[in-house]
Amino acid sequence: MKERVLFIGTNNAARTQMAEGYLRARYGDRYEVCSAGIAPTALDPMAVRVMAEIGIDISGQRAKDLGLFDGKEMDYVIALCSGGVCPMFPWAKETIRVDFPDPARVTGPKDRVLSAYRRSRDAIIDWIDGGIAKRKVAGATAQAR
Template sequence: MKKKILFICTHNKARSQMAEGYLRARYGDRYEPFSGGTEPGPLDPMAVEVMKEIGIDISGQKSKNLSEFNGVEMDVAVAVCDSARAACPFFPWANENIHAEFPDPTGTKGTPEERVAAFREVRDRITSWIDGYFGDAGKMK
């Protein structure tokens, strides 16, 4: 049976969406990923773009309010930003709650190249963390 993993972020439009998509694409045989936000907003097109660069299509994913998961048992809930941790320090229906902080690329100012570079950096940090935690040598293997 696949372990259920919930990624929590404030707006559920970039970091948690990238994490959900990557976990599904890379480790979907072992995990069933979800994501939700405390104040969900629309999926950021730049998150979709940088995930496509690594062969993962998240364009069909939708932002969801964390309340949609009330009462749904999860094996692990991962808060991926400080504001989500403050708003929801733990997910009461998870067997394990962890925090993995990643900067919010959606607030990056600058040229389009600087913005996409910020999204790529966050994507790479998220994918490395997921590989380390959920991958073959990780804690959750």
Template sequence: MEKKTVLFVCSFNSVRSQIAEGLLNARCNTRYLAYSAGVAPAGLNPYAVSVMREIGIDISSQRSKKLEIFHGVHFDYVITMCDGVKQAVTGSIPEGATILHRTFVSPSETRKDKAEILADFRKLRDKINDWLGEIFPDCPDALQE
């Protein structure tokens, strides 16, 4: 069985799309191959790495990538994760791709202590994980294993 390919896209490819890539690859690497990209890549957020490590998923080797590097690459699914990006990818999605969108607000790191920031990142991780279970029901839950 050939793996289906999935591209998660958000503005900076530092949190939301990185978490989604890590979760889907951990949940269902026999059926899907996930990638992520951003319109203006800003580097992998260390809090995203931390909250993923808490559930046994290491995303520390993932890199923040510019959407343009995937120009011309066919994906079975292109999933936008914030409103600003939804418009940016519209013209560059290959024919045949299933396009999905859900806005996830990236956690703020301003005026909070480390415990509050980590709590916000955990909530985001769990929301993304739950949503992935809805759109890819054939994959086991990464948080329950």
């Protein structure tokens, strides 16, 4: 049986979508993965773009409201909310809080913004490959490169 993972964020637009797409593409044989937001907006086109750069298509994913998962048991709930905004989840066997920089907050020239999305993507990938994929998830904190 696959372990269930829910990535949560504020808008479920960029970081959570990249994490969902990567975990599914790379480790989908071991994990059933989804993502949701406290105040979902729309899938961020820049997140789609930077994931496509590494051969992962997340264009079919959509932002989902966290309420859709109320009471659904998860093995891991991974909160990617900035500043500890995300609530606790009693239905999760383990809740993990990881702080990745929000690329959507970066302003300026397109190259600068795109670079921020790539840094977030790469930090998420590094954390997944070195953390949940190896079952070393407790007390994790992410740092951007």
